[in-house]
Amino acid sequence: MRAVGAPLAIEDIRLDTPRAREVVVRTVATGVCHSDLHVLEGSLPNPLPTVLGHEPAGVVEAVGSEVRHVAPGDHVIGCLSAFCGTCEYCVAGRPYLCDGEALMRPAGDSPRLAKDGETITQFVHLSAFAERMLVHENALVRIRTDVPLDRVALIGCGVTTGLGAVFNRARVQAGQTTAIIGCGGIGLAVVQGCRIAGAGRIVAVDTVPWKLELAARLGATDVVNAAEGNPVPRVVETTAGGVDYAFEAIGLPATVRQAVRMTRKGGTTVMIGVVPAGTSVELPGADLVLREKAILGCMMGSNRFRTDMPRYVELYRSGQLRLDEMISARIPLERVNEAFEAMRRGTAARTVVVFE
DSSP: OOSTTSOOOOOOOEEOOOOTTEEEEEEEEEEEOHHHHHHHHTSSOOOSSEEOOOOEEEEEEEEOTTOOSOOTTOEEEEOSOOOOSSSHHHHTTOGGGOOOGGGSOOTTSOOSEEETTEEOEEGGGTOOSSSEEEEEGGGEEEEOSSSOHHHHGGGGTHHHHHHHIIIIIIOOOTTOEEEEEOOSHHHHHHHHHHHHHTOSEEEEEESOHHHHHHHHHHTOSEEEEGGGSOHHHHHHHHTTSOEEEEEEOSOOHHHHHHHHHTEEEEEEEEEOSOOOTTOOOOOOHHHHHHTTOEEEEOSGGGOOHHHHHHHHHHHHHTTSSOOGGGEEEEEOGGGHHHHHHHHHHTOOSEEEEEOO
């Protein structure tokens, strides 16, 4: 990516030699996430030029000195929640809030990614739209070798974000009622998390009929097409007063307000979707106080990915987590811009770039 709004270009760049605690990963597959589109369209500013992509799975090819977690030949999932292990957030058990700056090479040092002397910014510690990645080992988790990497790549961001919102942040309990606004990759993972947690009612809300049909196949007990009118009254009526947990997985002020309104008294709204930088959300203050509604932000599923992701892999192996159904298309890297167009049109749940 060299300019906001311009298509991505395929270029040859150079990866540096791995230093202490750095790892070279051969990328096998990477999902195309809405956060990549936010950066491409400028709503999430990022230094340029950069290589996007942050939902990868691959195989370790080489390691630098002092690497302890992985070895050549290991299968790994990459995660943007790279953690230093020593900051206040890491030692307090919230590594997903670590900014990971301690894992980056210092200013003035040779960059991990470059082209003809020009530094290429590494995107969220990964830069996965590439045949190989050079990353710090704390951006990786080793997984078992008998699962297909083009499926479990989705765990690297979207699935971990959605399941973690249910398991780690909301902590939905059996029998509780839930609603999910937005049935893209993250929203579909929330639907599955609610099903696995034993939620009594799971109401999926979207404007695209095929996404609602897919949500129903993945566990939604009810669906509401928001293209047919305000979804709030229908959700409130369906759940006899509103839901215990409303998950917003789009990132628009209007849908955040809808999520709050469909939350019952004493219930909780969980904000997952990334609201564009500089955008504010106006909410009814009296409603929050007098009806005691809580609002939780959720960053990357509040994950501890070194322990969470292997567990999610086991959920996939046992059939509880369905990843195959979430993949709309597999494409080569040369067609990555088509994936963004499909995302804009709402014609894909998750597209996966495959390298082999």
